[in-house]
Amino acid sequence: MCAYLCQSCMTPLETEIDFGTNEDKTKNNDYCNMCFRDGKFINPTISLSKMIEEVVIHMMHVKNIDEQTARQIINNKMPTLKRWTKTE
Numbered sequence: 875m876c877a878y879l880c881q882s883c884m885t886p887l888e889t890e891i892d893f894g895t896n897e898d899k900t901k902n903n904d905y906c907n908m909c910f911r912d913g914k915f916i917n918p919t920i921s922l923s924k925m926i927e928e929v930v931i932h933m934m935h936v937k938n939i940d941e942q943t944a945r946q947i948i949n950n951k952m953p954t955l956k957r958w959t960k961t962e
Contacts, residue, residue: 881956
């Protein structure tokens with residue numbers, strides 16, 4: 875199992891290209907390149923529920939698991955990730 879997950883979408887962060895980038899182009903250790911580039915979220919207004927729906931579909935195809943299993947995994951983990959527990 876991957877040691878790091880994107881703290882927005884749960885994508886495994888395994889290789890250098892998986893990681894997002896900070897404003898100064900350095901690697902961001904919290905977010906993947908599909909969620910975070912140049913110090914900003916790609917989709918800053920996406921809601922947790924919308925992200926869950928997108929990740930369920932992605933997980934069903936990539937992991938070849940049924941929707942109920944994907945949804946259970948994601949609903950249990952995603953709300954605990956840094957992006958979704960942050961209060962500002």
